[in-house]
Amino acid sequence: MNRRRFLRTAAGAGVVLGAGPCPFLEELYAFGPSANLSDVEARYYRKLPDREVECVLCPRNCRLGDKERGYCGVRENRDGRYVTLVYGKACAANVDPIEKKPFFHFRPGTTSFSIASAGCNVNCRFCQNWEISQVRPEQVRHSDLLPEAVVAAALRTGCASIAYTYSEPVVFYEYMYDTAVAARRRGLKSAVVTGGHINREPLEALLEVVDAVKVDLKAFRDGFYREYVRGELKPVLEAIRTIAAGKVWLEIVYLVIPTLNDDPAEIRDMARWVREAAGPDVPVHFSRFQPMYMMKNLPPTPVSTLEKARAVALEEGLRFVYIGNVPGHAAENTVCPGCGRTLIERYVFDIRRLDLKDGRCPYCRTAIPGVWT
Numbered sequence: 600m601n602r603r604r605f606l607r608t609a610a611g612a613g614v615v616l617g618a619g620p621c622p623f624l625e626e627l628y629a630f631g632p633s634a635n636l637s638d639v640e641a642r643y644y645r646k647l648p649d650r651e652v653e654c655v656l657c658p659r660n661c662r663l664g665d666k667e668r669g670y671c672g673v674r675e676n677r678d679g680r681y682v683t684l685v686y687g688k689a690c691a692a693n694v695d696p697i698e699k700k701p702f703f704h705f706r707p708g709t710t711s712f713s714i715a716s717a718g719c720n721v722n723c724r725f726c727q728n729w730e731i732s733q734v735r736p737e738q739v740r741h742s743d744l745l746p747e748a749v750v751a752a753a754l755r756t757g758c759a760s761i762a763y764t765y766s767e768p769v770v771f772y773e774y775m776y777d778t779a780v781a782a783r784r785r786g787l788k789s790a791v792v793t794g795g796h797i798n799r800e801p802l803e804a805l806l807e808v809v810d811a812v813k814v815d816l817k818a819f820r821d822g823f824y825r826e827y828v829r830g831e832l833k834p835v836l837e838a839i840r841t842i843a844a845g846k847v848w849l850e851i852v853y854l855v856i857p858t859l860n861d862d863p864a865e866i867r868d869m870a871r872w873v874r875e876a877a878g879p880d881v882p883v884h885f886s887r888f889q890p891m892y893m894m895k896n897l898p899p900t901p902v903s904t905l906e907k908a909r910a911v912a913l914e915e916g917l918r919f920v921y922i923g924n925v926p927g928h929a930a931e932n933t934v935c936p937g938c939g940r941t942l943i944e945r946y947v948f949d950i951r952r953l954d955l956k957d958g959r960c961p962y963c964r965t966a967i968p969g970v971w972t
């Protein structure tokens with residue numbers, strides 16, 4: 600049995616691993632297994648002799664013969680024409696608080712219509728969404744949800760933005776891009792949640808149509824990226840630099856994993872680099888690790904480790920440093936760097952109090968960077 604037939608058979612037999620939508624969306628859209636994938640032409644590839652292609656969307660630059668797929672599993676060479684298999688194929692669609700992404704300085708207190716397709720261009724040993732990111736599109740339930748339908752659903756559910764999230768939106772680039780264009784036409788913003796493995800040209804084009812990007816910076820050592828991410832640190836840093844140089848709002852999340860990327864010297868190097876390359880106003884979230892996927896051998900991050908990381912980043916001059924996945928911790932709140940008053944009080948994804956006036960501290964008038972309205 601060839602690979603394609605095996606996958607079709609597996610999908611038909613109900614090998615369905617995908618994360619499901621919220622009940623409201625379950626009523627609206629029929630999520631189900633599908634061998635009916637898209638064949639929309641990919642936007643960043645080069646044709647090579649003998650019907651080969653080179654994908655130039657992400658730093659892997661996969662070179663593929665006819666019928667082969669790239670590392671991400673969602674792009675295929677069909678007789679020298681390179682296609683995306685997941686255009687309009689949402690394997691997850693939910694209405695989430697924007698704080699869940701997390702974005703803390705981007706439209707706080709609003710909801711974001713959050714979509715994903717299958718696949719990813721790295722393989723993190725600690726992935727939280729491996730059921731959809733580390734599988735082929737045939738292996739997840741998905742709904743046919745074209746860009747205009749995503750926008751309509753976002754408007755209908757009262758969302759202020761659309762988030763491209765859960766898996767890795769770089770691998771569903773064309774779907775994300777067209778949805779962002781359609782969203783902007785209808786007054787909705789777009790927020791990208793990514794690992795940052797993307798080449799400069801597609802990234803610069805994307806930055807023209809989206810409003811915010813959150814990058815998961817998974818460590819500040821290349822060895823960690825090679826061993827636990829199956830990726831590289833350098834292109835992620837280049838992507839952060841490119842985003843910071845543009846007009847799009849940027850936040851960074853650093854998942855602190857005990858013994859692997861929690862050395863204060865590494866945190867200090869990272870914080871110093873962020874300050875110099877992206878500026879001191881970029882919010883940095885130190886997020887608590889929970890054991891999962893292929894990394895169940897380590898305990899959750901001690902809160903004291905997160906607090907130490909935060910203290911180091913503040914010492915290095917970062918002005919907005921948060922602790923995530925620790926409900927009720929004071930470092931969920933936004934504090935004015937001018938007068939020290941608490942301006943935004945949060946509890947997990949809830950905004951308990953928002954005390955800003957025209958993007959400024961109402962007490963000392965210090966400007967608080969972000970997208971507030």
Ligand code: SF4
Nearest residue numbers: 654657660661669671
């Ligand atoms: S997007 Fe996918 S196919 Fe393209 S280079 Fe990256 S991993 Fe390879």
